[in-house]
Amino acid sequence: MSKSPIGIDAPEKRVLMMGNHAVARGAVEAGVQVAASYPGTPASEILEALGEVANELGFRAQWSVNEMVAIETAIGASLVGARSLASCKHLGVNWGMDPLMHICQWPILTAGMVLASGDDPKGHSSANEQDNRILGEFMEIPVLEPSDAQEAKDYTVRAFDISEALRTPVMVRLTTRVCHASGDVTLGPIRKSTRKPEVSAGMVELYTEAIMSGRAITEYAHQKVHNERIPQAREISDSFPGNRLRMGGGEELAVAASGVCRLYAREAIDRLDLGGKVAFFEVGMSNPLPLTIATRLLSNVSRVLVFEETEPFIERNLRVLAQQANLKIRILGKATGHVPVAGELDVDLCSESLARMAGIEFQRLSVGRSALLEELAGTVPPRMVALCPACAHRSTAYAFKQAIQEYNGGQYFGVGDIGCYSMLLSPPLMMYHAVLCMGGSIGLANGSTQTGLDVPTVSFIGDSTFFHAGIPGLLNAVFNRAKAKIIILDNGVTGMTGFQPHPGTGILATGEQTTPIRIEDMVRACGVQFVEVVDPYNMRKTKEVMLEALKSPGVAVVISRRLCSTEQMRQWRRRGIEVKPFVVDPETCTGCRTCIETYGCPAILWNSQTGKAFIDDALCRGCGTCTQVCETKAIKPRRGGE
């Protein structure tokens, strides 16, 4: 039996579990048969956890090539009667919107399908803020909002049942503070599906019904959603255990909150001693809102303050319900300026906002409230993210800078993509003029190269991202004769999200072997004539090949291949291989700072006393690429015994 808490058959056992693992556990308890995802923070650990237990529990879990395929995989399974889960970060749902916008209007699923969306308010690991509850409303499907790990598990189980009852996908909408928060979770029983997949009538039945009713098929199906599913969903919402109203009677002010904001609101109410003085509407299912409960709230108080992330979604829908019921009530929140619009909320922000509404004095104990603390804070330097020591992306970028310098004095339009290498945007390398979306590096090059721009457009895209979204853009570039210069940074893993495999790695989500797809074969199959593979640790050779690519007449692709150094370290550690760090010879170092100012490896530090560089052996991973940067040859391998 499974050792992982995701797979153990131990009802009532209480274990520490992160929100993402709790969603995976919920899917297992609900008897999921097919699960699919593409990695994306904050949702990656859902499928990772399912992949670890899939074989022993007898279901299928896959890392799909992208989220559109993952979502289609789940829909396909549910159409033939297998319970399915698709999970991804908020941006991944954008990729799946095409299949989703169709399946949501065709009530034909025959087994439950859950879409777990990991939204990232504040963009901890994302380049935008996006509230996917709005996509749920757009799709007219139920949206559940767990606040912690226990609910993440319980709501996932329920989501399968609701999906099956309504024959539509159900969104479990998570945020970073639910996905990446751990809490004690009481496990439930594991329900194993014994159902045999089969072909059902699907669209055929609806077509027949539509023809009989004399209406256009699309219109008929959509009308059916409004006549049947939405009223049923409202009933489910009214009896959903996460939708709770705590109201004693006589309260003038109410707080409404969903997701993790429910917990912030609860703490704010307690610390302001407002328990029993304000009504509290906890929303666990936010689309559709529970009509009966919401109307009772709106009829009995005169103000409702709404805490939610990130758009004023509940706030707006409460306003609609109030207007429909002809109730004169003030709904306060983001749209009215009573709650911050962008970023995450927290206990202090909720406390401040609630205190203002309740007419109580409250000020957070922040650093800025004390002159001493402010003075001390002034001594703390910033710490941002950086590429790891020995990261091959740094070497690729450095070699490219040398190549473009030689080619035309360093002029180019640089477009990055989504992965660790998007960090090359920051100093010292500052590679890009734009980084947009998955596959955008090649996609945008299709436009910029058609304008008469007199400098080359260079796209930088990772291996996993290339498989995800780079191929159509590349095909388009060859087809339409766009002179895009494309550098594929192949580090052999989906690095940023935690080393998940992709089609190039030959490894499945379960750890089993499969046939690896070679990037160079894909590139050649797209019709690219100039295709070269280089090792970025050899920066001189890499530069030469990049220069040739820049000089070549059409689309050129350079595949810069070297395993992710952090993954390399993990493998070395398992095999007991020791790192051999490099050292700066203080006699030879002239203190020119070239290594620091042009290369930026975090293992190379500066000794301000001696005015020379030195290498931190705890950080150095022994790649030695810095020896190619140092003009005075002051960096050397450490000799034994030193």
Place this chain on the structure above:
Amino acid sequence: MAKQTLDILMAGVGGQGNILASRIIGDAAIKTGYHVAIGETFGMGQRGGPVSSHIRIGRIEIYGPLIPCRQCEVVVGLEPLEALRNALRYLAKEAVVVTNTRPIIPVEVTTMGYPYPKVDEIIESCKRIPARVYTLDSYALAEKTGGYIMQNIVMLGALSGTGAIPVSEDQLREAIRERLGRAAEQNLQAFELGRQAVLKQRRVT
């Protein structure tokens, strides 16, 4: 209303094993009969960026995974600068800071010329917040057992040594055994070294 939770903040840099150490505390607290919430800030921060875990332990109500400003009873610093950064924002009055003294220099210090304060100054600043401060070189202690990779467990022992958390050292040891399997023995030694380092300082003061 009286505070319902005991709040611990573990602050460090990506790759230091913050998440594992905080989950061991969570396991041990659950075994002791508490409810637990741990908010983990990582993601892009997993490589070299700041990583912090907000660990909240409570009998009845634990609320959300983020500690409000200046309400935290203990800051555990896996890296001294991160200890100070978080202590300034989160530490309650007269609370505890227990920190490793070996810095990891941010790239910004090297490339952009921000000064990294001397470790003594960092410790002095923590004391001025004010806080009771315990210090140890967790890397040096970890090197005596399984290598620097175990410095997070040294710091877990140090936290246990402060006596500031409602979880016994035996529950922590048990949680280490369960989480770490074959590597448990060396990690338990690392735990002990950290614990003794702080107990010694408590006897002096």
